[in-house]
Amino acid sequence: MNAVGRQRSGNHQRQYSSDNFLLDTSSSSSSSSKWLSQSSNPTLPSLQDYGYYGGGGIAGSKMYRNMQRNNVGNDFFMEPITPQRRNGDELVSPTQLSPGILDLHSLDTELIPDVSYCFGMPVPGLYDGTSHYHSMRGRSFDDSEPYIAGNKQTSRARGLPDNNLMKSFVADKEKSGSVAKIKVVVRKRPLNKKEISRKEEDIVTIESNSNYLTVHETKLKVDLTEYVEKHEFVFDAVLSEGVSNDEVYRETVEPIVPTIFQRTKATCFAYGQTGKCWRSGKTYTMQPLPIKASHDILKLMHHTYRNQGFHLYVSFFEIYGGKLYDLLNERRKLCMREDGKQQVCIVGLQEYKVSNVDTIRELIEKGNATRSTGTTGANEESSRSHAILQLVIKKSVDGNESKPPRVVGKLSFIDLAGSERGADTTDNDKQTRMEGAEINKSLLALKECIRALDSDQGHIPFRGSKLTEVLRDSFVGDSRTVMISCISPNSGSCEHTLNTLRYADRVKSLSKGNTSKKDPLLSTLNIRESTTLPLFSVLPTGSTFDSNFNDVQNEQNRFGWSKQVERDGISNHVDRVSSGREEDFDFSEEFEPEKPSGKNSKQDTFRIPPLEEKRRKSDSQTNWKDLQDYDNNSSADDDLNELLKEEDDLVNAHRKEVEETIDIVREEMKLLVEADQPGNQLDDYLSRLSTLLSQKAAGILQLQNRLAHFQRRLNEHNVLVSSGH
Numbered sequence: 001m002n003a004v005g006r007q008r009s010g011n012h013q014r015q016y017s018s019d020n021f022l023l024d025t026s027s028s029s030s031s032s033s034k035w036l037s038q039s040s041n042p043t044l045p046s047l048q049d050y051g052y053y054g055g056g057g058i059a060g061s062k063m064y065r066n067m068q069r070n071n072v073g074n075d076f077f078m079e080p081i082t083p084q085r086r087n088g089d090e091l092v093s094p095t096q097l098s099p100g101i102l103d104l105h106s107l108d109t110e111l112i113p114d115v116s117y118c119f120g121m122p123v124p125g126l127y128d129g130t131s132h133y134h135s136m137r138g139r140s141f142d143d144s145e146p147y148i149a150g151n152k153q154t155s156r157a158r159g160l161p162d163n164n165l166m167k168s169f170v171a172d173k174e175k176s177g178s179v180a181k182i183k184v185v186v187r188k189r190p191l192n193k194k195e196i197s198r199k200e201e202d203i204v205t206i207e208s209n210s211n212y213l214t215v216h217e218t219k220l221k222v223d224l225t226e227y228v229e230k231h232e233f234v235f236d237a238v239l240s241e242g243v244s245n246d247e248v249y250r251e252t253v254e255p256i257v258p259t260i261f262q263r264t265k266a267t268c269f270a271y272g273q274t275g276k277c278w279r280s281g282k283t284y285t286m287q288p289l290p291i292k293a294s295h296d297i298l299k300l301m302h303h304t305y306r307n308q309g310f311h312l313y314v315s316f317f318e319i320y321g322g323k324l325y326d327l328l329n330e331r332r333k334l335c336m337r338e339d340g341k342q343q344v345c346i347v348g349l350q351e352y353k354v355s356n357v358d359t360i361r362e363l364i365e366k367g368n369a370t371r372s373t374g375t376t377g378a379n380e381e382s383s384r385s386h387a388i389l390q391l392v393i394k395k396s397v398d399g400n401e402s403k404p405p406r407v408v409g410k411l412s413f414i415d416l417a418g419s420e421r422g423a424d425t426t427d428n429d430k431q432t433r434m435e436g437a438e439i440n441k442s443l444l445a446l447k448e449c450i451r452a453l454d455s456d457q458g459h460i461p462f463r464g465s466k467l468t469e470v471l472r473d474s475f476v477g478d479s480r481t482v483m484i485s486c487i488s489p490n491s492g493s494c495e496h497t498l499n500t501l502r503y504a505d506r507v508k509s510l511s512k513g514n515t516s517k518k519d520p521l522l523s524t525l526n527i528r529e530s531t532t533l534p535l536f537s538v539l540p541t542g543s544t545f546d547s548n549f550n551d552v553q554n555e556q557n558r559f560g561w562s563k564q565v566e567r568d569g570i571s572n573h574v575d576r577v578s579s580g581r582e583e584d585f586d587f588s589e590e591f592e593p594e595k596p597s598g599k600n601s602k603q604d605t606f607r608i609p610p611l612e613e614k615r616r617k618s619d620s621q622t623n624w625k626d627l628q629d630y631d632n633n634s635s636a637d638d639d640l641n642e643l644l645k646e647e648d649d650l651v652n653a654h655r656k657e658v659e660e661t662i663d664i665v666r667e668e669m670k671l672l673v674e675a676d677q678p679g680n681q682l683d684d685y686l687s688r689l690s691t692l693l694s695q696k697a698a699g700i701l702q703l704q705n706r707l708a709h710f711q712r713r714l715n716e717h718n719v720l721v722s723s724g725h
């Protein structure tokens with residue numbers, strides 16, 4: 001049980017100005033009309049010009065199996081593809097293969113020839129994101145609020161005409177190459193109507209045009225007087241509540257789209273507070289991204305890379321309880337195999353060759369429907385599973401369409417299981433406990449893989465979980481990861497918000513691109529270059545190492561493990577009680593029901609949270625249940641964060657041990673030099689050597705104990721980290 005969130009914040013009120021800004025409520029729906037209107041941007045050739053919308057959608061899943069590509073013109077349809085393997089001159093389906101034979105052919109990649117012009121991506125520097133990165137304190141949203149299109153000019157609309165942007169492919173290539181390997185972006189949602197009606201405070205402030213934010217946590221001292229603790233975080237980009245989904249796309253996925261034509265495997269996922277009480281906007285953020293990305297991929301394919309043999313394939317599967325299920329094939333169980341070269345293949349996964357956005361939308365809807373009505377009955381809540389939607393670029397071999405095409409690049413969108421499901425590790429039900437453990441394991445493993453990816457480490461700990469194993473090829477070679485951390489602004493979510501930001505901070509903290517500096521200009525750029533070196537690349541002897549190391553130490557002392565700045569100088573003996581107002585909450589009807597937007601808006605989601613529907617209908621009785629769930633969520637966050645903290649402590653202790661060892665080695669070298677001098681004292685040499693060796697041994701022993709303790713803690717939480725390879 002977590003006591004946090006139980007206290008009133010009392011009379012302490014901060015008055016925030018209510019700036020005028022516009023919300024892109026239309027972008028949440030991903031309706032067909034939105035896509036059509038988007039493509040009518042005057043600076044871009046419309047999709048219809050290239051015939052992308054041929055067919056205007058497909059009516060039923062049965063048709064998926066029969067549709068074939070129309071080779072004449074651009075009137076494309078889709079065809080399901082299951083991995084195939086060449087057997088002599090014959091193509092055979094996976095079902096004809098013996099169990100030991102894997103389809104690894106589809107994992108081959110090949111170099112893409114240069115082309116002489118580029119797709120009209122926004123040019124860094126031309127994009128004036130200023131107006132969209134304002135601090136919008138206290139501003140609320142209402143799903144029914146009208147969206148004023150005239151003020152939602154996009155960077156493209158304001159940028160150069162397309163033909164200018166297309167002049168140089170070199171610029172495009174350079175840009176692709178400079179897309180940071182890891183990008184951690186935070187998105188804050190606005191206060192919702194309920195929160196406003198309860199006079200909840202917006203406790204997250206974002207400075208204009210900055211890449212940092214401050215969380216104002218109200219706490220109580222032992223004498224019950226209030227004080228505000230400020231926690232400051234710096235990320236690659238921080239998006240305030242006024243930022244639209246279009247801008248989120250531009251900041252996160254758009255820069256990596258061209259890279260997947262250059263053999264890159266990219267991954268995008270949202271992380272944040274889940275739950276029936278306070279939701280952070282993950283679905284709202286994630287749902288439009290695959291469609292927007294498909295739109296741009298198809299544009300590149302049919303324009304820049306026209307007639308070069310590229311094809312786009314879609315697959316959609318979920319990981320539930322460590323097992324894989326195909327969401328585009330009646331939730332059929334899938335099998336993951338690995339070959340001698342440690343290439344991973346999901347045997348039997350249905351891939352659909354697609355050529356227009358509407359078809360992709362249909363497939364996503366189909367997958368969502370399959371996911372939320374899982375046939376096993378055990379998976380009633382989609383938030384217990386990770387869903388992975390993959391857009392794969394393949395290229396025909398030697399222009400020969402009859403040969404199986406090879407994978408060039410891949411863009412994976414992961415709808416992560418709710419982190420609070422880790423709370424289930426304390427549940428009595430074994431099944432639920434194991435699910436919780438698997439989710440915790442995935443989140444830890446994911447963080448580790450991303451870190452390893454950015455530090456160009458040879459060893460990627462992908463075996464830490466099924467999720468990272470499946471995504472293995474996205475962590476090796478040329479890969480990119482974008483993590484979007486979604487946070488709620490209200491005081492009642494303070495603890496969750498801090499936990500989300502701490503997780504994001506850990507993902508980012510070893511990033512080469514992490515300068516840990518506030519940079520007001522950075523958040524207006526799409527791309528951030530790596531600037532700092534990892535600690536051990538500056539390790540050599542002498543003062544250089546010392547000063548670098550001290551810098552790191554000082555930074556950690558100053559900011560603590562989460563790099564928070566505690567400006568108020570509150571001493572540690574003060575009781576830490578946060579300012580939640582749980583008892584004030586009526587958990588029902590937290591948000592206004594979403595406005596239907598053309599199509600069934602729920603069907604347009606990348607993820608349909610079924611609990612959401614239940615929550616909306618909740619009565620006062622279920623509110624108590626929600627309350628309980630909230631407590632579970634909090635303790636889950638606590639568990640995960642505690643493990644993360646212990647892990648950081650271990651790494652810091654290791655670092656300290658290395659520093660001390662280096663000092664000892666220096667002493668030993670001095671001793672050796674002295675030992676070589678004529679007339680040295682043997683007694684003195686022996687006793688100093690003995691002292692140094694004891695010191696070295698004590699340091700190692702201490703670290704070994706800490707390591708063993710951490711391993712025990714992982715075991716307690718059922719997070720068994722495999723040794724990996």
Ligand SMILES: Nc1ncnc2c1ncn2[C@@H]1O[C@H](COP(=O)(O)OP(=O)(O)OP(=O)(O)O)[C@@H](O)[C@H]1O
Nearest residue numbers: 141189190274275279280281282283284285591609
């Ligand atoms: N940035 C935003 N601007 C406007 N509305 C938002 C924003 N973020 C979220 N919302 C609204 O808040 C509500 C909750 O968002 P959403 O369903 O995306 O949360 P979630 O974190 O995915 O929740 P869960 O994990 O329970 O599925 C929705 O009504 C959504 O439209």
